[in-house]
Structures are given as structure tokens and as C-alpha cells.
Amino acid sequence: MRREKPKFKQIIDAAVVVIAEHGYHQAQVSKIAKQAGVADGTIYLYFKNKEDILISLFQEKMGAFIEKIEQETEGISSPLEKLYVLVKTHFSALAADPHMAVVTQLELRQSNKELRHRINEVLKGYLRLIDRIIMEGMEKGEFRQDLDVRLTRQMIFGTLDETVTTWVMNEQKYDLAALADPVYELLVKGCAAGR
Amino acid sequence: MRREKPKFKQIIDAAVVVIAEHGYHQAQVSKIAKQAGVADGTIYLYFKNKEDILISLFQEKMGAFIEKIEQETEGISSPLEKLYVLVKTHFSALAADPHMAVVTQLELRQSNKELRHRINEVLKGYLRLIDRIIMEGMEKGEFRQDLDVRLTRQMIFGTLDETVTTWVMNEQKYDLAALADPVYELLVKGCAAGR
Amino acid sequence: MRREKPKFKQIIDAAVVVIAEHGYHQAQVSKIAKQAGVADGTIYLYFKNKEDILISLFQEKMGAFIEKIEQETEGISSPLEKLYVLVKTHFSALAADPHMAVVTQLELRQSNKELRHRINEVLKGYLRLIDRIIMEGMEKGEFRQDLDVRLTRQMIFGTLDETVTTWVMNEQKYDLAALADPVYELLVKGCAAGR
Amino acid sequence: MRREKPKFKQIIDAAVVVIAEHGYHQAQVSKIAKQAGVADGTIYLYFKNKEDILISLFQEKMGAFIEKIEQETEGISSPLEKLYVLVKTHFSALAADPHMAVVTQLELRQSNKELRHRINEVLKGYLRLIDRIIMEGMEKGEFRQDLDVRLTRQMIFGTLDETVTTWVMNEQKYDLAALADPVYELLVKGCAAGR
DNA sequence: CATGAATGAGTATTCATTCAT
DNA sequence: AATGAATGAATACTCATTCAT
Structure with a gap:
């Protein structure tokens, strides 16, 4: 179950922080990845897009x-x-x-x-x-x-x-x-x- | 008064139609201009951006x-x-x-x-x-x-x-x-x- | 002889002022016309382009x-x-x-x-x-x-x-x-x- | 050091060729990218603008x-x-x-x-x-x-x-x-x- | 002669997604 | 599993020039 993997939550939490601080249109995938402490590509191992x-x-x-x-x-x-x-x-x-x-x-x-x-x-x-x-x-x-x-x-x-x-x-x-x-x-x- | 010029209303009405039909993110300026029956540049005679x-x-x-x-x-x-x-x-x-x-x-x-x-x-x-x-x-x-x-x-x-x-x-x-x-x-x- | 018409000189002098003050790339025809005190179109009665x-x-x-x-x-x-x-x-x-x-x-x-x-x-x-x-x-x-x-x-x-x-x-x-x-x-x- | 990366030199050399052949005002970024054999976006990994x-x-x-x-x-x-x-x-x-x-x-x-x-x-x-x-x-x-x-x-x-x-x-x-x-x-x- | 409203071609830059390592 | 360098499509805006009045 992907929802239980630690990086899944880690990325979602990073997204919340990035969107709250920078706004929806400034919440680039690379920014979320950085905040989550993972590589851009890693995002796509847990999320379709x-x-x-x-x-x-x-x-x-x-x-x-x-x-x-x-x-x-x-x-x-x-x-x-x-x-x-x-x-x-x-x-x-x-x-x-x-x-x-x-x-x-x-x-x-x-x-x-x-x-x-x-x-x-x-x-x-x-x-x-x-x-x-x-x-x-x-x-x-x-x-x-x-x-x-x-x-x-x-x-x-x-x-x-x-x-x-x-x-x-x-x-x-x-x-x-x-x-x-x-x-x-x-x-x-x-x-x-x-x- | 720009609001009284016919093209002002014309462009705004065109924008409503285009946005309603294609959605906000697909409402390109050129699409609005086409719908309004004016050239792209004409838009900028009536609107700052x-x-x-x-x-x-x-x-x-x-x-x-x-x-x-x-x-x-x-x-x-x-x-x-x-x-x-x-x-x-x-x-x-x-x-x-x-x-x-x-x-x-x-x-x-x-x-x-x-x-x-x-x-x-x-x-x-x-x-x-x-x-x-x-x-x-x-x-x-x-x-x-x-x-x-x-x-x-x-x-x-x-x-x-x-x-x-x-x-x-x-x-x-x-x-x-x-x-x-x-x-x-x-x-x-x-x-x-x-x- | 176009060079003797007053507007010819007028426009050229306006161009010098506009270019000197705003720079070559900011010297639009409309700015020169304004400085010369004529309409944009008038420029084209005296100059080819x-x-x-x-x-x-x-x-x-x-x-x-x-x-x-x-x-x-x-x-x-x-x-x-x-x-x-x-x-x-x-x-x-x-x-x-x-x-x-x-x-x-x-x-x-x-x-x-x-x-x-x-x-x-x-x-x-x-x-x-x-x-x-x-x-x-x-x-x-x-x-x-x-x-x-x-x-x-x-x-x-x-x-x-x-x-x-x-x-x-x-x-x-x-x-x-x-x-x-x-x-x-x-x-x-x-x-x-x-x- | 960006200056040592091969693509940095590659792009600069491409720019010289494109500018020399087409002139400064016809040296579009996409033309330089093509000459350098990279994608347009790659230019911006090596140059600010x-x-x-x-x-x-x-x-x-x-x-x-x-x-x-x-x-x-x-x-x-x-x-x-x-x-x-x-x-x-x-x-x-x-x-x-x-x-x-x-x-x-x-x-x-x-x-x-x-x-x-x-x-x-x-x-x-x-x-x-x-x-x-x-x-x-x-x-x-x-x-x-x-x-x-x-x-x-x-x-x-x-x-x-x-x-x-x-x-x-x-x-x-x-x-x-x-x-x-x-x-x-x-x-x-x-x-x-x-x- | 003079006007100025209208035209429309042309271009730098961003960023989600991929894939070789 | 994880990486991150590379990709390339997509778009608002300016301004020289025209032409109906």
C-alpha cells in the first residue's frame, strides 16, 4: 500500500508546506521534491503526476x-x-x-x-x-x-x-x-x- | 471613458464566452481577440494586460x-x-x-x-x-x-x-x-x- | 524638396531628442511623433519608414x-x-x-x-x-x-x-x-x- | 564550475556561429540551441537568460x-x-x-x-x-x-x-x-x- | 495634408515529465 | 529504489505600418 510508505506522506506534507508558503501556481514539482528531501524523479515513483x-x-x-x-x-x-x-x-x-x-x-x-x-x-x-x-x-x-x-x-x-x-x-x-x-x-x- | 467604447464591451463579452467554453486556463488572449472579431493588438488598446x-x-x-x-x-x-x-x-x-x-x-x-x-x-x-x-x-x-x-x-x-x-x-x-x-x-x- | 519642409526637420530633431533621452531601442515611432507634435501617420508622409x-x-x-x-x-x-x-x-x-x-x-x-x-x-x-x-x-x-x-x-x-x-x-x-x-x-x- | 562543463562551451560556440551567420537580431535562443544540438530548455540550465x-x-x-x-x-x-x-x-x-x-x-x-x-x-x-x-x-x-x-x-x-x-x-x-x-x-x- | 485606431507577426522562458545511470 | 540532467511545448505583448476619414 503506497499510502503507508514513509515517502508518500513525506511528499504530501512537503506539498502542503510549499503550497501554503508559495501559493498554488508557485508550487513546482521540483520545489516540493526539495522540501521533501528527495529527487524530482522520486516523486514519480509514488505519484502518477x-x-x-x-x-x-x-x-x-x-x-x-x-x-x-x-x-x-x-x-x-x-x-x-x-x-x-x-x-x-x-x-x-x-x-x-x-x-x-x-x-x-x-x-x-x-x-x-x-x-x-x-x-x-x-x-x-x-x-x-x-x-x-x-x-x-x-x-x-x-x-x-x-x-x-x-x-x-x-x-x-x-x-x-x-x-x-x-x-x-x-x-x-x-x-x-x-x-x-x-x-x-x-x-x-x-x-x-x-x- | 473607455467603458463606453463599443470595443470595450465587445472584448469583455468575448472573454466571457471564451472562458465559459474553454475554461480559464485555455482562454488565450488570441482566442478572445478572435471571438471579439478584433486583432490581438487591439485588445491592448483597451486593456493594460x-x-x-x-x-x-x-x-x-x-x-x-x-x-x-x-x-x-x-x-x-x-x-x-x-x-x-x-x-x-x-x-x-x-x-x-x-x-x-x-x-x-x-x-x-x-x-x-x-x-x-x-x-x-x-x-x-x-x-x-x-x-x-x-x-x-x-x-x-x-x-x-x-x-x-x-x-x-x-x-x-x-x-x-x-x-x-x-x-x-x-x-x-x-x-x-x-x-x-x-x-x-x-x-x-x-x-x-x-x- | 522634402528636406526643406519644416516638418522634416521637426521630426528629425524630435528623433535626436527621443533617442538621446530614451535610447535607440526605446525610440518608438509614436514617441518621436509625440515629441515632434505630429500624428504617427504624418511621419510616413515625410519618411519611407x-x-x-x-x-x-x-x-x-x-x-x-x-x-x-x-x-x-x-x-x-x-x-x-x-x-x-x-x-x-x-x-x-x-x-x-x-x-x-x-x-x-x-x-x-x-x-x-x-x-x-x-x-x-x-x-x-x-x-x-x-x-x-x-x-x-x-x-x-x-x-x-x-x-x-x-x-x-x-x-x-x-x-x-x-x-x-x-x-x-x-x-x-x-x-x-x-x-x-x-x-x-x-x-x-x-x-x-x-x- | 559551469565554465568547465562541456555544454557550456558547446552553447557559447553555437552562439558565435549563429550570430556571425544570422546577425545579432536573428540569433534566437532556439536557433542557438539547435546549432548546439541541445533542447531550448537546456540553455537555461547553463545560462540565466x-x-x-x-x-x-x-x-x-x-x-x-x-x-x-x-x-x-x-x-x-x-x-x-x-x-x-x-x-x-x-x-x-x-x-x-x-x-x-x-x-x-x-x-x-x-x-x-x-x-x-x-x-x-x-x-x-x-x-x-x-x-x-x-x-x-x-x-x-x-x-x-x-x-x-x-x-x-x-x-x-x-x-x-x-x-x-x-x-x-x-x-x-x-x-x-x-x-x-x-x-x-x-x-x-x-x-x-x-x- | 493630417490623423490615429487598428493591425498581426514574432520570441524568450518555464516546468512537468522522462530515462539512462 | 533513487537520481537529476535533459527535454520541448506553449503564450502574452510590442510596435512599425496602414488607410478610412
Whole structure:
């Protein structure tokens, strides 16, 4: 299994650092190789091509991200609480890894359409997780019955994503994790005044 | 005023078509010139460089977009209704211009960080418009009093943006404008069941 | 006669200024037109093409230069004295027109081989003048009898040219005209100690 | 040391041939690469950019030229004889390498001002060598005591340079080396008849 | 005569990928 | 397995010249 070989991780980690520091368009293969401490050619013993590095990077990191959120929400029975933990974990995981935040929110989005479609494949795992929470919430009566699952998931993911992106573009100046509570409340109650 | 010269618009429209059809990275200057029916060199009589075409494109189109939404919401006194019209207009404007939708949601995001920052400057006008609706809503008691304006705006914009992007990535297969009502309701009421 | 039309001179003078200030490779036709206060297209009513401007420039200025030296040396009977006046006039004419000095010594030499050959045609008038002084000097016994005219002329012109070029490259910091006496003596006596 | 790698010399030699045959402005990088038998990109493993090829070319060739003249004049005690050997070697070295003669006398002078200044830096080594001969000649009493070293050097270099350039522009039709004797005599004795 | 908007040919340089060692 | 020298395709921009007004 290539994912277990030490150089596989070594190269992916190097890619994250190089992209975060130099930006997507300045992340040449040779720069990644240098950062990883291997020869340019060695990259191609572990990855099919440059795109494959980026896809693998996203798979590895996003996979861990999803797994973490799944673990955190696993034992929880209340869908609303699950949603809260998801928001909290989403924010704190990215706040804890500033390099990764820059890479996922800004740099990787500069990739071409094909790569972005591949990335979306990976993202789907996360979106399905959100979908499951929504459906469970509707079943258990904690969420409104008339929700459109896809639209609700788009609201949740869109809000989280926009919040993190704004935070990254503001150079991560404020405490992202602290936004979990008000954002959760917004998603749950909406913006209108209650009756 | 260069913006009023016919070739200025002609070239920008050509750029939209070329980028939508061939993608950002395949939108060579010569391809845009050909589509516009002018010589390569003519481009440079109206634009400083390639990046300037893209920035101008975004300014022109986004400017018209914002202006349209401002006009539509102008006479309305209820902030909630303003929000509804904003959602509706946002969706229908992009649904009415599929090329532009592809360009703004997918292609232009591949641009480098500098261009994206310039684009964000233009976007700010739109975000400020949303902010004003939120503040007015709080003042008039239609929105909750404890809202964080920035977070609320990020929810609204993030949700709209994610919804449009998903629609574009699904090849605009369904009716985007029809989503205005449920999305509006989601934003206003949130996803939780009422008490 | 085009040479007598005011715009002809106007454009040539503009070319000298532009080339001296911006350098040969930055002396675009449009810049010369602007400096001359005419439209780009007007240039082509007076000159066949850009090269023609430069050739005409050289002909006009070099023609006046040669004429001046011919006039100064005309009444003089002694070839040695003629040579002295030539050296003196060569230096003082260029010292009096710093723009022109930069143009002839540095900028115009960046032109392509063909233009340089055309320029050499013009220069030949000057070289023939030097030749005549040498031959007269040999006839009148003031110059050595065994001189090779071409080589002697190359020594004279090469020395003057190198001296002016060095002066221009040193930013015309010292008094060029003051070098006429020692340079003349060098050309006449050579560098060896007399017997 | 890049100068010792075979491809470094290979590319420089190719540049000399291409420039001599096609002229400075027609010496595209791809043409040089083809002549050198390498890929375009390989050029940039050995040279920073195109200008660097030309500067290196001049440094390599002019360096060898100066070294050769230094070696030839080394053991000689008489400054006059040193001057003779310098003239002789200058002419015969350029006569032996017609390509290089075209490149140094005609083509490289078309380069822009910056490159020409870099080239002059290299030339200074040669001018200093001439200066040393002049000063030694004055000390040993073989040269006149009242010489201005700079002017004398300008006469010597200017004469040699003009002689070679004329020879190149006449398509190297006559025997340049044979001119060493009369040119030397001119430089030493001047053109005036002895007393 | 004069204008100036429009033309379009031409070129240095980068970098993902290969393959002989 | 690992290396790194070599490859070569691909593209924005300038500016001399024209010609309809």
C-alpha cells in the first residue's frame, strides 16, 4: 500500500508546506521534491503526476478531517448536538492547521476544473455526513419536516466554508473556533426574529 | 471613458464566452481577440494586460449585478422582503446568463491570488448591500437582535454561492430560480423545528 | 524638396531628442511623433519608414558636420594645420551638441547591420576628407612619404572616434575640446620618443 | 564550475556561429540551441537568460584573447616590441577566427546599452594591458615622456579597432595580419615627416 | 495634408515529465 | 529504489505600418 510508505506522506506534507508558503501556481514539482528531501524523479515513483499529488493530498487530509468529525459525532444521539459538534470540529480543525486552511480554502481552488471535480468527489463524503445528520434530525423531529436536504446541506456547508474562507483571507487574525456557537445558532434558528 | 467604447464591451463579452467554453486556463488572449472579431493588438488598446480584461469583466458584470439587485430592493420597506428579492434576483440573474454563471462560479476562481483579491474588492459592494439589509432588519425588529452582522452575511452569501456553484457543477440541470423560496425560508427560519 | 519642409526637420530633431533621452531601442515611432507634435501617420508622409528617419537624421547632421569641417579647413594651406583644425572641430562640434554625441557614438551603433552600412555610406564623405588631407600632406612633404592612406585615415578616425566615445561613456565629465592639442600631437608624432 | 562543463562551451560556440551567420537580431535562443544540438530548455540550465549567453561569450573569448596577448608579450623587455607583438597578435587572432571577428566588431555592438556596459567591463582588462605597456615605455624612455596615458591608449585601441572593423566590413578580403607592421609604425612614429 | 485606431507577426522562458545511470 | 540532467511545448505583448476619414 503506497499510502503507508514513509515517502508518500513525506511528499504530501512537503506539498502542503510549499503550497501554503508559495501559493498554488508557485508550487513546482521540483520545489516540493526539495522540501521533501528527495529527487524530482522520486516523486514519480509514488505519484502518477503532479495532479495526483494534489488529489492524494486532499484525500489524505480531508479523509482524516471527515474521520475526525465522524468520531466526534458518533456517540451523540441528538442531531442538533451532532450539528453543533460538526461546526465546532470543522472550525477548530482548520484553526489548528493554518497551512492546511490556506491550502484548502484558497490555493487548491486555483486548480483546474478537472482537479476540482476530483476534489469534489472527496468532499462528497463530508456532504453525505451532513446529509445524514439532516435526515436524522428530520426523523427525530429536531429539524423542520419540510426541509430540502440538499438545500439545507448547501446552507450548512456554504456557511461554514464562507466563514473559514473569510477568516483565512483576513489572515486568520481572529479566533475561528469561537465562532462555532453563533454560527450554529444562525444555522439552527435563521436570522429572523422569533414569533 | 473607455467603458463606453463599443470595443470595450465587445472584448469583455468575448472573454466571457471564451472562458465559459474553454475554461480559464485555455482562454488565450488570441482566442478572445478572435471571438471579439478584433486583432490581438487591439485588445491592448483597451486593456493594460490580460489580467485587466478579467478584472474589468468582473467589475462590469458584477457591477451590473449589484445595481440590478439594488434597484429591485430599493422601493421595498420590509428587510425580510428585501432579502427575499435579493435571493430571487441573485438566482434568476445567474440562471439567465449561464455563461456568466460558469465564469463567476468556477473559472474565475482559478485565477491567482492577486486577481482574486481584486475581485474581492468588487464583491465587497455586494456584501455591504447584504450587511445593510441585515442591519435594517435588526433595527426594524424583523431580524433577531443578537445577530452578528458579519456572520449572518457570511451565512447568506455562503449559502447563495454554494447553491449556485452546485447548480453549475450539475450542469445547470434544474431550475435555479425555483430554489429561491425554500432557500429564503432556510435563511430566515434556520433548519430547526419551531417550538 | 522634402528636406526643406519644416516638418522634416521637426521630426528629425524630435528623433535626436527621443533617442538621446530614451535610447535607440526605446525610440518608438509614436514617441518621436509625440515629441515632434505630429500624428504617427504624418511621419510616413515625410519618411519611407523608421529606418529612413535614422538615415536622414544621420545624413542631415553628419552632412552639416562635414560641411563645417570643410569650411574650417578650406582656406588653410598646410595639411598639418588642416589636420589640427579637423581634430579641433570634430571635438568641439560634438562637445557643443551632447544629445547628438550620445546618438552618434552610442545609440545609433545599436542599429542593425543594414542601417550601419547605410550610415557608413554617409561617413565616407568624412573619410574622403581625411584622405585628401593625408594625400596633400604627403605631396607637400609634411607627412611621411611611405604612409598607407587607408591605414593612416583609420588611425586618425579611429583615434578621434574612440576618444569621443570614451568621453560620452564617461558621461561627458571632462572638457573634450581641450583634448584636441594632445591628440593632434599624438597622431602627428606617434608615441615613441624622438631620436 | 559551469565554465568547465562541456555544454557550456558547446552553447557559447553555437552562439558565435549563429550570430556571425544570422546577425545579432536573428540569433534566437532556439536557433542557438539547435546549432548546439541541445533542447531550448537546456540553455537555461547553463545560462540565466539570453543576455547571459552573450556576456559569457564575450568574457570567455575576450578573456582568452587578453590572456594570449599577455603570454606573447610577457617575456619581452622592450615596450616598443611589446606594442608590436600586441598589434600583431590582435590582428592575427581575429584573422584566425573570422566568425568571432564579425561577432565582436559588428554584431555584439548592436546589443543594448546595459549589455554593452557589461562588455566594456571585460574590455577594461585589455585597456589596462595597453596602459601598462605605455607606462613602461615612458619609464624606460622608449616612449615620449609627455604622453597622456589615456589618450595614447585610446589612439592605440581606436586604431586597431577601426582597422579590424573596416577589414570585417570589407568582408575580410585582404590579409589583416599583414597590416601589423605599417600600423605599428604609424602608432609609433605618427604621420608627420621626420625632421 | 493630417490623423490615429487598428493591425498581426514574432520570441524568450518555464516546468512537468522522462530515462539512462 | 533513487537520481537529476535533459527535454520541448506553449503564450502574452510590442510596435512599425496602414488607410478610412
